[in-house]
Amino acid sequence: MSEKEQKKYFFDKPKNVQWTMRIFYIICVLLVLADFIIHRHIGLPWEEIPAFYALYGFVACVVLVVIAKEMRKIVMRKENYYDE
Amino acid sequence: MSELPPFALYFIAACLVLASQGTVRKVILLATPVIAALHIWLNIDTGTLSTYAILNFELTLMRTDKLSLLFAYLFCLASFISTIFALHVNDAKQEIAGLVYAGSALGAVFAGDLITLFIFWELLAISSVVFIWARGTERAIDAGMRYLIFQITSGVFLLAGALAHYHATGSLAFGNIGLESVAGWLILVAFGIKSAFPFLHSWLTDGYPEATATGTVFLSAFTTKVAVYALARGFAGEEILVYIGVTMACFPIFYAVIENDLRKVLAYSLINQVGFMVTGIGIGTALAMNGAVAHAFSDVIFKGLLFMTMGAVLYRVGHANGSDLGGLYKSMPKTTVFCIIGAMSISAFPLFSGFVSKSMIMSALMLEDYSYLWLFMLFASAGVFHHAGIKIPYFAFFAHDSGLRPQEAPTNMLIAMGLAATLCILIGVQPQYLYSLLPWEVDYWPYDTTHVLAQLQLLFFSALAFVWLNKRGMYPPELHSVNLDVEWLYRKILPEGVYRCLIFLHSIKESVMTAAIAPMYSIRNSFSQSSIAKYHLSESWPTGSMVFWVSIILVAYLLLDIFVYR
Numbered sequence: 001m002s003e004k005e006q007k008k009y010f011f012d013k014p015k016n017v018q019w020t021m022r023i024f025y026i027i028c029v030l031l032v033l034a035d036f037i038i039h040r041h042i043g044l045p046w047e048e049i050p051a052f053y054a055l056y057g058f059v060a061c062v063v064l065v066v067i068a069k070e071m072r073k074i075v076m077r078k079e080n081y082y083d084e
Numbered sequence: 085m086s087e088l089p090p091f092a093l094y095f096i097a098a099c100l101v102l103a104s105q106g107t108v109r110k111v112i113l114l115a116t117p118v119i120a121a122l123h124i125w126l127n128i129d130t131g132t133l134s135t136y137a138i139l140n141f142e143l144t145l146m147r148t149d150k151l152s153l154l155f156a157y158l159f160c161l162a163s164f165i166s167t168i169f170a171l172h173v174n175d176a177k178q179e180i181a182g183l184v185y186a187g188s189a190l191g192a193v194f195a196g197d198l199i200t201l202f203i204f205w206e207l208l209a210i211s212s213v214v215f216i217w218a219r220g221t222e223r224a225i226d227a228g229m230r231y232l233i234f235q236i237t238s239g240v241f242l243l244a245g246a247l248a249h250y251h252a253t254g255s256l257a258f259g260n261i262g263l264e265s266v267a268g269w270l271i272l273v274a275f276g277i278k279s280a281f282p283f284l285h286s287w288l289t290d291g292y293p294e295a296t297a298t299g300t301v302f303l304s305a306f307t308t309k310v311a312v313y314a315l316a317r318g319f320a321g322e323e324i325l326v327y328i329g330v331t332m333a334c335f336p337i338f339y340a341v342i343e344n345d346l347r348k349v350l351a352y353s354l355i356n357q358v359g360f361m362v363t364g365i366g367i368g369t370a371l372a373m374n375g376a377v378a379h380a381f382s383d384v385i386f387k388g389l390l391f392m393t394m395g396a397v398l399y400r401v402g403h404a405n406g407s408d409l410g411g412l413y414k415s416m417p418k419t420t421v422f423c424i425i426g427a428m429s430i431s432a433f434p435l436f437s438g439f440v441s442k443s444m445i446m447s448a449l450m451l452e453d454y455s456y457l458w459l460f461m462l463f464a465s466a467g468v469f470h471h472a473g474i475k476i477p478y479f480a481f482f483a484h485d486s487g488l489r490p491q492e493a494p495t496n497m498l499i500a501m502g503l504a505a506t507l508c509i510l511i512g513v514q515p516q517y518l519y520s521l522l523p524w525e526v527d528y529w530p531y532d533t534t535h536v537l538a539q540l541q542l543l544f545f546s547a548l549a550f551v552w553l554n555k556r557g558m559y560p561p562e563l564h565s566v567n568l569d570v571e572w573l574y575r576k577i578l579p580e581g582v583y584r585c586l587i588f589l590h591s592i593k594e595s596v597m598t599a600a601i602a603p604m605y606s607i608r609n610s611f612s613q614s615s616i617a618k619y620h621l622s623e624s625w626p627t628g629s630m631v632f633w634v635s636i637i638l639v640a641y642l643l644l645d646i647f648v649y650r
Binding site: 007009010011012021024025027028031032034035038039040041043044046051053054055056057058059060061062064065066067068069071072074075076077078079081082083 | 337532546551564569
């Protein structure tokens, strides 16, 4: 058991985490760069904004989380709220 | 043989399961979906109609077209995968319920009239609740009861709507119903409950997380998808559905972000996905309708896959709370990979099944000039990735190490998950097979540069937002909690309200009593002080003595009757 405990898994090594994140950031940068190279079809006016989808995805998720966090103040109750 | 409706195969199998045991039973369970699918493929053609008569009504047991066939194949597939996933469970109740449930779903999609639909609608309700009750906990039993009340109410609306429809049109046929009459609205409410419209959705988020580890997999596949089928059949192109669908796609994602029970997160995300389908049905163009049913198809598989992975976690760990999980990839690597495939499919990554179906609905929104709603749906798409795509795998399998080292899922679960995962990728990579099954003729291909680039940007930057929020410590931590939703109205406000009312009525009763009794006391007091009170008969007598004298009189009557008046 103790041997198992000490076994190092992939994400236990900070180096692996670092590399994974680096690859992720590079992909993000490449996707934005691609927006300036590849022509997207434009169906709606706001799609013309450079890297519209990237911006929208980021902002949407931040807004989602911020609102959800505020919601917690109103709707969150103890786990056994209904059992009382 | 060709006359035999596919649901009958399932019902016969349910009887056989009852009479068999052990390996034979397992073989029956596994063979039924395969035989049913083959039967549909070989013996049932589009355009088949088979009718029967009850009283003066001509009812249509089988109406076969491409729409019903697509769902029929889907349900056979779903029941096959779910059965494999649940193969280790030796519980006749759940095994029979699984067969009856899947069979009823098949019956419902082939039903050609509203009465037949109603019968299967109710069978779906009754058979599915078994999966919640089978958990056996007090919470599950209560949740199951609430679930059943919603489902039965839906059936009542359907029956009322069917009768009103018959009264108005003289026909029970289940075709396009529309919203011109009261009947249409009644039926829409019935379908709306089962497809978890906003405010009618709480049975789903309340009931599904309480079901057994394997039961939720069954539940996620059938009920809501039968409702989606029914909406597509009855209310295609009703604009109100667009707005309902967009609401359904948007509001659950907020709850999903702050919910701790990961199976409940999936329940919210199920509503979100059904929202996309309902929107597609509301738009009503061939592209949108194809998108809706294609999305139902891929959703059954990827949502089933996600519920399976969380079911495996529940089975091995005993709970699925994000707050107490983490690091499970170390001992459940295969389940982790399957979960990531499910997560990428639901998030609509290119080359995964969600992408090829959801993009149709998004394109249809754009083509029909719902540009602002399109923005909302894009928000919902990013949100799906956030809560289902990242949150589920991250908090269960990665995040901080919880120290839990459960065993890998049992082989049968791994096979079921592997099958679903393969299908997710197969549909994503080779969508033409799914497209060829779609009911409407549309020339559509999802893989063009614009689509792929746009979707990848959206998803990667949603992920970037997750990373950024996490690093800044702004991401809401997983907490032991419940979040108030619509069920608060009937689980807290209503009982509390009734209790308050009872207390209020009680206090009224008390004050009336005191007000009415006080004068009576004073009357009695003044009487006892008066001169008549001294007489013997005016004294207060015990009730017993009166009963005694009455019985004496009755006995006297009896004796007189017997001896004197004879």
